[in-house]
Amino acid sequence: MQFELKVISKPKLKDPVLIEGLPGIGNVGKIAADFLVENLKAKRVLEISSDHFPHSVFINEKNLVELPTLEIYHKKVNKQDILFLIGDVQPIDEPSCYAFCEAILKYFKSVNGKELVTLGGIGLQKIPKKPKVFITGNNKALIKSFPKCSNDIYGFVGPIIGVTGVLLGIATKYEIPSASLLTQTFAHPSYLGIKGAKETLAALNTKYKFELDLTKLTEEINEIEKEIKSKVQRIAELEGLKTEEKELNYFG
DSSP, X not given: OOEEEEEOOOOOOSSOEEEEEOSOGGGHHHHHHHHHHHHHTOEEEEEEEETTSOSOOEEOTTSOEEOOXXXXXXXXXXXXXXXXXXXXXXXXXXXXXXXXHHHHHHHXXXXXXXXXXXXXXXXXSSOOSSOOEEEEESOHHHHHTOTTSBOOOTTTSOOBOSHHHHHHHHHHHTTOOEEEEEEEEEOOTTOOOHHHHHHHHHHHHHHHOOOOOGGGHHHHHHHHHHHHHHHXXXXXXXXXXXXXXXXXXXXX
């Protein structure tokens, strides 16, 4: 199977932007991307299945089982087409991660993608009072277009792990301008970076003018928070993953 992209709908796209938010440290990126999809009422475009996702099934609200999938949603905001890559899992190993990112970028290139933004967390040993958003990428102009983010990142953190990082690297080969918003959070497997997600959303709100009411974020995100905590803990238990608290060495 590798990666099967099932087309759900075919909106007319013009120079779309792709925003990725999958599980990672603090689930900062996932929380932010899920909130955007829900708040903007984005419509599902693609469903991605694979035998390179964790060997498990989820129990849905109808008490029936379903295999893990990733999805791409679409919403036009201020005449700009935005695509959101979201889901509850990441590919299970390094080769799968590279193959998955290649598949996503081939699709994005086929629809004349304009730019790519990935979302992740930077793991700290303590809960930050006011998380700071850092930015890196492969295009200086795109990086500078996010005024609320710090690009003073070299030597401060280590590699960007998983889809959040690999998408950026492979996007360079496809000549797609790309950036990653990396927000401080607490590096503990059971911690959910709601504060970090708020700061990430504030940066995206400024850049793309989503007109989000961030004062209502905490209320609206409660259901997303519960769902994420349940699913991510199940995946971690299944795979026997143990996350060590480290200084700023890994993030994604």
